[in-house]
Amino acid sequence: MLFHLSIAAHDPKHVAEVIAEMWRGEAFYFPPVTPGSWIAFAGDDRGTAIEVYPIDTVLREEEGDADSFGERTGESRYTATHAALATPLSREEIMGIARREGWPAKYRKRGGAFGVIELWIEGRQMMEMLTAEMQSEYLAAMTTDNWRAMLKAGEPA
Template sequence: MLFHLSIAAHEPRHVAEVIAEFWGGEALPFPPVCEGCWIAFAGDERATAMEVYPIDTRLKEADGDADAYGERGHEGRYTATHAAIATILSQDEVLAIAAREGWPAKYRKRGDQFGVIELWIEGRQMIELLTSEMQREYFATTTIANWKAMLAAEPVSA
């Protein structure tokens, strides 16, 4: 189960507000890491959330008995970090929001198994959004047993 995920954005508040909109949730400031951080809450029974940090933030390990902290000053255009998140909206509604924001988005079928809307926040950070129908496909196909069967059919080298 995913409780929360963090991403970086040029406009953390705006990105958190749009993600919260996809979920029907709420975006709020998130000061524990560093100034300018926001968090999008889904408002669901799992307390699902996505933290959105300023683009030049990196997390650092603290010495001794202290929490990790955010440090500003590191930026890159793309990252391997992404998330697949549920949305209460329809595909058309998601694509309309993406168009409004000027963010690239398109429907994709992952491995002929389940559909996603591949959305590029600020044109650089991928998020996969799954509508109700796409979520049903995902749950029906993305299981440990199915993953093992796929690996057995097409072995990969470690």
């Protein structure tokens, strides 16, 4: 189960606020890792959150009995990191937010099994937004039994 994840953005405050809006949650300043960071809370019973760091932040291990820290290093445009996020909003509402923000977004059917709205935050960070209907499709499709059956049938891994 996912409690939180972190991403990087050019405008961490704005990105956290938009993610919080899509969850009907709330965004706050989040300085523990590196200054300029923000966090979007879903407002659910699990404390689901996304930490949004300045674009050029990487996490580094600290020696000894100390927490890891964020270090500013230089910019990177794209990342392999993404998440599928549940939203109470409709497809039309998500697409409207994407248009307002100037962020590319389109509906896609992953493997013919479940739909997602492929949303590109700041045109560089992909998030898959799942409406209630898409969440039901996802939960029905993404099971370990279904994955085993697909692999046994010879589908590419």
